[in-house]
Amino acid sequence: MDPVAQVSGRMAPLDRADVDTDQIIPKQFLKRIERTGYGPFLFFDWRAGGDFVLDKPEHAGASVLVTGANFGCGSSREHAPWALRDFGFKAIISPSFADIFLANSYKTGLLAVALPERQVRHLMDLALEDPAARVTVDLEKQEVRGEGFVYRFEIDGFARECLLGGLDEIALVERRESEISAYETRRAAWLPVVK
Amino acid sequence: MRGELAMWTLHTNERTGLWVVSKPQILASGLCVELAFAMPKTLAQKLWDAHVVRVAPGEPDLLYVDLHLVHEVTSPQAFEGLRVAGRRVRRPDLSLATMDHNVPTQGGVRAADESSRRQMELLAENCRREGIPLYQIGSRRQGIVHVIGPELGLTQPGMLIVCGDSHTSTHGAFGALAFGIGTSEVELVLATQCLPQKRLGDLAVTITGELPLGVTAKDIVLSLIGQTGTSLGQAHLVEYRGSTISGLSMEGRMTICNMSIEWGAKAGMVAPDDTTFAYLEGRPSAPKGAAWEAALDHWRSLSSDASASFDDDILVDASRLEPHVSWGTNPGQVAAVTGRVPQPRSDTDERALRYMDLLPGTAFADIAVDRVFIGSCTNARIEDLRAAASVVRGKHVHPKVRAMVVPGSTSVKRAAEDEGLDLVFKAAGFEWRNAGCSMCLGMNPDILAPGERCASTSNRNFEGRQGSGGRTHLMSPPMAAAAAVTGHLVDVRELL
Numbered sequence: 001m002d003p004v005a006q007v008s009g010r011m012a013p014l015d016r017a018d019v020d021t022d023q024i025i026p027k028q029f030l031k032r033i034e035r036t037g038y039g040p041f042l043f044f045d046w047r048a049g050g051d052f053v054l055d056k057p058e059h060a061g062a063s064v065l066v067t068g069a070n071f072g073c074g075s076s077r078e079h080a081p082w083a084l085r086d087f088g089f090k091a092i093i094s095p096s097f098a099d100i101f102l103a104n105s106y107k108t109g110l111l112a113v114a115l116p117e118r119q120v121r122h123l124m125d126l127a128l129e130d131p132a133a134r135v136t137v138d139l140e141k142q143e144v145r146g147e148g149f150v151y152r153f154e155i156d157g158f159a160r161e162c163l164l165g166g167l168d169e170i171a172l173v174e175r176r177e178s179e180i181s182a183y184e185t186r187r188a189a190w191l192p193v194v195k
Numbered sequence: 196m197r198g199e200l201a202m203w204t205l206h207t208n209e210r211t212g213l214w215v216v217s218k219p220q221i222l223a224s225g226l227c228v229e230l231a232f233a234m235p236k237t238l239a240q241k242l243w244d245a246h247v248v249r250v251a252p253g254e255p256d257l258l259y260v261d262l263h264l265v266h267e268v269t270s271p272q273a274f275e276g277l278r279v280a281g282r283r284v285r286r287p288d289l290s291l292a293t294m295d296h297n298v299p300t301q302g303g304v305r306a307a308d309e310s311s312r313r314q315m316e317l318l319a320e321n322c323r324r325e326g327i328p329l330y331q332i333g334s335r336r337q338g339i340v341h342v343i344g345p346e347l348g349l350t351q352p353g354m355l356i357v358c359g360d361s362h363t364s365t366h367g368a369f370g371a372l373a374f375g376i377g378t379s380e381v382e383l384v385l386a387t388q389c390l391p392q393k394r395l396g397d398l399a400v401t402i403t404g405e406l407p408l409g410v411t412a413k414d415i416v417l418s419l420i421g422q423t424g425t426s427l428g429q430a431h432l433v434e435y436r437g438s439t440i441s442g443l444s445m446e447g448r449m450t451i452c453n454m455s456i457e458w459g460a461k462a463g464m465v466a467p468d469d470t471t472f473a474y475l476e477g478r479p480s481a482p483k484g485a486a487w488e489a490a491l492d493h494w495r496s497l498s499s500d501a502s503a504s505f506d507d508d509i510l511v512d513a514s515r516l517e518p519h520v521s522w523g524t525n526p527g528q529v530a531a532v533t534g535r536v537p538q539p540r541s542d543t544d545e546r547a548l549r550y551m552d553l554l555p556g557t558a559f560a561d562i563a564v565d566r567v568f569i570g571s572c573t574n575a576r577i578e579d580l581r582a583a584a585s586v587v588r589g590k591h592v593h594p595k596v597r598a599m600v601v602p603g604s605t606s607v608k609r610a611a612e613d614e615g616l617d618l619v620f621k622a623a624g625f626e627w628r629n630a631g632c633s634m635c636l637g638m639n640p641d642i643l644a645p646g647e648r649c650a651s652t653s654n655r656n657f658e659g660r661q662g663s664g665g666r667t668h669l670m671s672p673p674m675a676a677a678a679a680v681t682g683h684l685v686d687v688r689e690l691l
Contacts, residue, residue, distance in 0.1 A: 017543050018425055018525050022657040027638045031297065031310035033271035033317060035378075045659050070426040073459065073525075074657060075636075076361040077269065078377035099429055099461050100361060100375055107379035156393055158255050169379075170282070173387045176249055176257060180389055183248040183259050190482040190490040191261055192349050193288040194328045 001109045003166035007091040008136040009063030011127035012054055017068035021101065024072065024080040038079055039086030054087075058131035065092045066123045071112075072101025081108040091137040093144065095120050106159045107169070111137050113144060119151045139163060235500030237397045238466050239432035242372035242497070246355045248389055255391040261354040263384050264340045265292040265327065267318040268638065269359030273382035274321040284325040286388045291349065292322050292329040295339045297638040300601050300628035304332050306640065325385075338604020338630040341365040341572040345449065346606055348478025352467035352494040357384060362572050362654065364455040367464035368448035369471055370497045372432070374462040395461055396431040399505040402439040404514030409688040411582065412447030413574060413652070413671035415439070416454045417519040419511060421529040428460025431506065434499060435465050439513040445474040446578035453573045454654055457526040466498035520559055520684055521656045521669040523547030528656070532559050532674065532686045550658050551666050552646075559684045562668075566649040567598035567679040568661070569625075569672055571635035574652035575603030579672040580611050583652075584619045586676035586690055592624035593682030599626040599641070601633040625679070637662045650678035 029041040046052050053059060065084065071094040072080060081104045084092065091111035105112040115123075126133050126146070135146040139160060144151045162169060173180075236244070249257040263286075270292070277283070284290065294315050299306035304315060315332065322329040330336040336343060341362055344350040352370035357363060359381040366373035376390070384390055402415060433455055440448065448465045455463030465471075472491060475481045482490045517531035524547040530537060536557045539545040548555065553562070569575070569583050580602065592598045600620050602608035608630055611617055617627045634641040635653035637660065643649055645664025652675050656667040668684060677687040 015542075016546070017541075020525070020655075020657045022636075022655070022660050026659060026663070027636050030268050030638065031308075031314055033275070033314060035272045035275075045663055070429075070459065073425055074361065074456075074655060076359060076375040076377055078272075078379060096426060096429065098426070098459060100377060103380065104377035107377060156255075157253055158391070158393070169391070170280070170383050170386050173257065173383060173389050173391065176389070179249045179257070180259070180387065187259075187261075188490070188493065190486040191354070192351060192480040192482075194262075194291045194349065194480070 001166045004109050004111055004163045005140055006136055006138045007063055007111055008134060010134055011064045011066050011123060012059040012062035013124045013127040014053055014065060014067040015124055018070045018073055019067060020074035021072055021077050021080040022074055025083040030077060030079055035082055036086060038083035042083040042087040063088060063090045064135055064137060065089045066120060066127055067094045069095040071097050073098040076100045078104040081105045081110045085110050093120060093123060106163060111139060113137055113153045115151050115153055235503040237499045237503040238434050238464060238497060239397055255393045258355060258390050258392050260357050260384050260388050260390055262349060262356045263290045264344060264358035265290055266296055266340050267294050267314040268296040269378050270381055271314060271317050272378050273385055276382045277385055282386045284327060284385045287326040289388060290327045292318060292327050293337055293340050293343055294318060294332050296632045298332045298631040299639050300631050300633050300641060335605050339572045339632055342576060342603035346604060348475055348481035352471060352497050361456045362453050364463045365449050365453040365572055367452040367462050368445060370464060370467035372462055396506045398431045398433045399508040400433060400435045401437040401508055402511040402513050403437045404439060404512050406439060406513050409691055410516045410518055411671040412443055412450040414516050414519045415513060416451045417529045417669060418516055420458045420526050423458045425525050425527040426459040428458045431460050433460045433463045435463060440465055444578055445470060446576045450573055457654060467494050518674050518687055522553060524550050524656055524658050526656060526669060532684060562684045563682055564596060564650045564678050565647040566643060567596055567675050568634040568649055568651040569675050570601030570633050571653035573654040574672050575601060577607050577610050580616050583672040583676040584616045586673045586687060587623045587680060588619050590623055590680040592679045596679055596682050598679040599628055601628045602630050604630045634661050636660060650675045
């Protein structure tokens with residue numbers, strides 16, 4: 001994974017709560033076996049309905065998605081952050097994220113940032129009123145800033161380190177080989193093995 | 196100690212309006228350290244602590260995975276990642292793969308579209324290369340991943356179980372810590388058998404009272420989500436407890452734990468008891484002889500200590516529950532079937548009603564259905580099929596309805612056929628299919644046409660979930676069976 005330190009760009013406002021991963025990337029596109037190429041299918045059904053906010057010319061090329069609470073609820077499909085990334089989003093700002101989606105986003109290098117509802121509302125209104133307005137999501141300083149505002153955000157320290165360093169989490173865990181082996185010798189004898 | 200330790204408070208949760216009991220706040224940090232040794236633990240904390248490989252400041256705990264369940268849809272990229280990095284699967288003997296998400300439920304593998312078939316072939320190839328046991332389509336043990344783990348006796352109390360599927364919480368019914376993971380995490384577990392995880396909060400849901408006739412575990416969990424909303428459980432491990440839970444079968448407990456993710460919880464669990472042990476004893480992978488006795492001794496210690504504290508305790512009175520149906524496009528948009536489509540209270544509600552083509556104030560009993568789906572990891576075990584069959588017996592599917600039963604596993608299908616349930620369904624005009632996830636998520640040919648309305652025993656009523664433009668009403672197996680024979684949403688108690 002490439003290191004991620006900050007994202008600067010325009011915002012796309014998706015003013016809906018409880019956006020589930022079935023909407024982000026519908027099931028028919030989970031039959032692919034690659035980690036890339038999902039961009040064209042992002043929000044497929046909503047975009048097919050026409051007049052969808054992400055397809056408005058003024059939001060073309062936006063790199064920051066601003067959206068409602070509980071974003072990414074539902075299925076565990078990592079194809080959801082893959083599709084958002086492939087479409088061109090590098091950061092997502094919402095009042096809250098579903099647990100699995102949040103973990104998947106970090107692994108994908110997508111900066112998912114939770115801000116209080118009031119601040120998200122401000123960003124949403126700003127994106128609607130002035131689609132050219134730019135924001136910076138700064139992971140090092142843990143702040144979202146734009147003209148006239150700086151919003152601090154909290155993020156899990158370990159996830160932050162992995163993103164900033166572009167760390168391979170598998171390699172990090174592999175370094176604990178001796179502890180893993182030691183644990184394996186302590187496991188109860190009755191635990192099942194699959195035959 | 197400042198008195199807080201001893202003080203438990205009863206108050207209403209601001210977000211939900213539910214009565215909750217909150218744990219005392221421990222304010223002095225020095226005290227926390229001293230108390231840590233004597234602190235009573237929740238079941239979830241016991242399960243967590245038993246799987247810690249490594250703890251280090253500033254890092255998530257490194258947990259060991261006892262069982263990794265794998266299926267064809269969320270694993271191809273993980274295996275590919277391993278291959279590219281030159282890594283192998285560390286513990287193929289603690290991994291089990293099956294094909295469920297996109298298998299056709301009739302016509303065998305040849306009925307699958309090309310890309311589904313490619314995913315199935317790839318899973319077989321990956322399992323062969325890495326030595327992972329696989330129950331593929333056609334195998335007598337094939338089935339939905341969350342149905343076969345328990346029925347094989349692989350899902351046991353005290354275990355940590357993960358799978359690249361959000362309904363992995365199902366296995367928590369056995370007093371296991373079980374949760375869904377993404378594909379990168381699947382790759383990590385394949386390579387290391389471990390998973391770094393940040394500590395989570397503890398929630399309790401205490402359910403008491405006798406379930407009225409016609410009301411099931413599904414109604415408990417639907418009504419619960421209706422009250423909590425879809426995100427209250429975020430970053431929490433949930434324990435379901437109370438006299439109603441103790442009285443439920445393993446199937447019922449699985450239904451409730453299964454839908455934990457639908458109110459945002461990381462995992463849901465029930466402390467193991469005699470019902471759990473009776474279910475497990477004699478199953479193929481359950482311990483035998485002296486190992487069984489040793490396991491039992493350990494399993495009996497797996498419950499929350501009497502004074503263990505939870506962040507919240509949500510209280511549910513089961514004796515006053517009615518059968519529930521969903522009316523919207525998320526599992527929190529539910530109501531008792533005796534009621535009417537509610538007035539919208541938010542933009543989300545308004546959108547949902549538009550999508551569902553429903554007018555507020557419409558009696559649920561006036562909503563006609565086109566399709567009925569009895570299946571999914573939520574409600575396709577043998578007990579579910581028995582409950583549905585008891586409603587259907589001697590009746591016929593309404594002429595305007597197309598109804599199907601998709602058993603949760605090939606074993607469930609066989610057991611149902613041994614009891615003659617297939618004949619009951621077929622005589623009534625149901626289609627009797629092979630095992631798989633099927634119309635729960637519509638990755639196989641079983642999908643709704645745009646505009647079709649379905650009474651479904653599955654877990655998600657998201658827009659397009661069962662087919663683009665399809666409209667899903669979630670309910671219990673007896674309620675879905677009742678909808679099939681009457682042709683509309685109906686209170687199953689009218690048919691009992």
